[in-house]
Amino acid sequence: MRESSSLSPQHGAADRSDTVLSAEHISKSFGGIAALVDVGFELRRGEVHALMGENGAGKSTLMKILSGVYTGYEGTVSVDGHPVNFAGVRDAEDAGIAIIHQELNLVPELSVADNIFLGREKLIAGLIVDRKASSRAAGALLQRLGIELDPQARVGTLRVGEQQLVEIAKALSMSARILIMDEPTSALSPAECQRLFRIIRQLAESGVAIVYISHRIDEVMHLASRVTVFRDGRHVLTEPMARLDEDAIISAMVGRNLLASSQEERHSGGNIVLSVENLSLSKPDAHGWRTVIDGVGFDLAAGEILGIGGLLGSGRTEILEAIFGSSDGRTGGEIQVDGRPVDIRSPRDARRLGIALVTEDRKTQGLHLQASIADNVALPLLGGQRADAEAGQR
């Protein structure tokens, strides 16, 4: 059946004859690791087709195949029903396929305008880059998209969200009829997202076929007319959005019913490993000591996950910091580890007792962003060695 009106992408999904891009029996491996195993995908004119799946499911890999980034793979890609063999991104662009990559692919040293038209520069007499013309064209494009950016600004000076908008403008500048968006909103503000959604809807209404990859399930439910789910490099389902709810999508992504299985797996009743009694914390402020937590107590058993609820500012983080010895205040109460009273005065004490803390703000509290992953992972161990050496000297 065919809908005559395509005012809303929700109802604009057309029938099979409108398939503009398809992938059949696609497999791709990196080294020995299979990223895609015999997957199929089909995209129709005027639809917003969400592609979902957990990290590493193979979403980006398929999109890179469809957009000519990867040329080595098994299976068949067809445009308008005709098999194609893209030799590179340029071939895919010529076939009307544009992609907004998950990772930014801009040249920081170049201007916004130069980035948008990179490789497709406007030329004077076929020789010299016409900077004025490209700046004008970029300006007009950005304005149409409601993006307030100076076409002459160097991309390296923009914040990540703005760079993402430049990526989007670049893809749209190609007037593609097939547009692939791989996590386009990850660094956008809510207002920028709303603007992008409006553009996506307009494009779909005008007949552009859109693949939309996002981890944000609410976005997908609002935008998409169809959903495909991949898991571990395999195709799990393709369904009209109207036939799915959030739970069904999540179950397809993770491969099991989360609620049911987590209830089964919940077990407690091991030995009490951490016991907290009458824990209190006061912090100095302008008016003297302010009580932040008071009279907190709980027992935590081996194998148990203990949830701590409460509103912002109610002291959840402070409870953990007080236990871990990292709070800047006066603590009171009694803590036992494995049934023995302990005195934790610093994170180093806590670490020696086998307690680790994943902080609320990893960037400022948990990680040294300038250091390597190896150094970051090893850091608590190094501290321990020094502490142990110091203890040995005493």
Ligand SMILES: Nc1ncnc2c1ncn2[C@@H]1O[C@H](COP(=O)(O)OP(=O)(O)OP(=O)(O)O)[C@@H](O)[C@H]1O
């Ligand atoms: N260039 C590469 N070299 C080696 N392995 C890769 C490469 N690209 C992807 N992989 C692997 O292929 C698998 C699929 O990755 P892919 O990036 O397609 O997943 P994804 O669904 O896009 O995940 P995410 O949601 O994290 O973006 C993963 O196991 C990944 O580690």
Ligand SMILES: [Mg+2]
């Ligand atoms: Mg990806």
